[in-house]
Every structure is written in C-alpha cells, then in structure tokens.
Amino acid sequence: MNRIHQHPILKFERGxxxxxxxxxxxxxxYEGETIAAALTANGVRDFRESIKLQHPRGFFCAIGRCANCSMVVDGVPNTKVCVIPLKGNMKIERQHGRGAVRERS
Ligand code: FES
Structure with missing residues (x-):
C-alpha cells in the first residue's frame, strides 16, 4: 500500500x-478519505483517458478544479474523485472519453 502512516507534524484520523x-x-x-487517495494507496495511477488522444490521466490539482480525475462512480460519469469521500461498497470505474450521459427515467 502507498499510504503515509506516520508524519512528524500531521495526524491522520482514519474512518x-x-x-x-x-x-x-x-x-x-478508509471511509472519509477521498476516492483518489484510496485508489493511490492501492497503486492505481491512471484514472481516466484523455478525450482526444486516449492518453492516461492521473489526478493533478487534487482540489476539484481540473477534472483530470473524472471517473464513473456508482454509475455517475465525470465524478471528480479527488474531492469525493470514499464510502463502503462504492463501484468505481475508469472513465473513457467524455463518459456516457444517463437518460432520466
Ligand atoms: S485532480 Fe483536478 S479535479 Fe481532481
């Protein structure tokens, strides 16, 4: 796992x-950490593919501004996982291109 367990000045309170x-x-x-942090701790670096050239994209700004980390979370495309807290049983998928828009029922 790629996770910091001890730090000289920061304390980590994990769910x-x-x-x-x-x-x-x-x-x-851990519940409450960002999805991006959980994925990174599990060794995932490629979060989505770029729209034009399908190049791999990892997270970049980590504050919800650039959309580099857009993924499909529980069926919802374009979810910025760097600012969304992890919950149990989430289904997270790498996003290809723009992501499909869901039809309203
Ligand atoms: S990394 Fe920039 S919006 Fe998530």
Whole structure:
C-alpha cells in the first residue's frame, strides 16, 4: 500500500476500513478519505483517458478544479474523485472519453 502512516507534524484520523471495487477489482480504503487517495494507496495511477488522444490521466490539482480525475462512480460519469469521500461498497470505474450521459427515467 502507498499510504503515509506516520508524519512528524500531521495526524491522520482514519474512518473504518471499507471495501470498494475499481474496474471490478476489490480494494480497501478508509471511509472519509477521498476516492483518489484510496485508489493511490492501492497503486492505481491512471484514472481516466484523455478525450482526444486516449492518453492516461492521473489526478493533478487534487482540489476539484481540473477534472483530470473524472471517473464513473456508482454509475455517475465525470465524478471528480479527488474531492469525493470514499464510502463502503462504492463501484468505481475508469472513465473513457467524455463518459456516457444517463437518460432520466
Ligand atoms: S485532480 Fe483536478 S479535479 Fe481532481
């Protein structure tokens, strides 16, 4: 896992450990940390593909401004995972292109 456990000046208060899936693979993270942090801790670096050239994109600004981290979360495309807290049983998928817009029922 790529996670900081001790730091000389910061304290990490973590929620309970939860399971989630990324592209069908089961992973674990801590409730309340961002989805991007949980994915990074599990070794995921490519969050989506660029729209024109399908180049891999990882998270960049980490404050919800650039959209580099847009993923499909529980079926919702274009979710900026750098600012969305992780919850148990979330289904997270890498986004290809613009993401599909869901029809209203
Ligand atoms: S990394 Fe920039 S919006 Fe998430």
């Amino acid at each position: 309970r450990e939860v399971k989630f899936t990324f592209d069908g693979r089961e992973m674990t993270g």
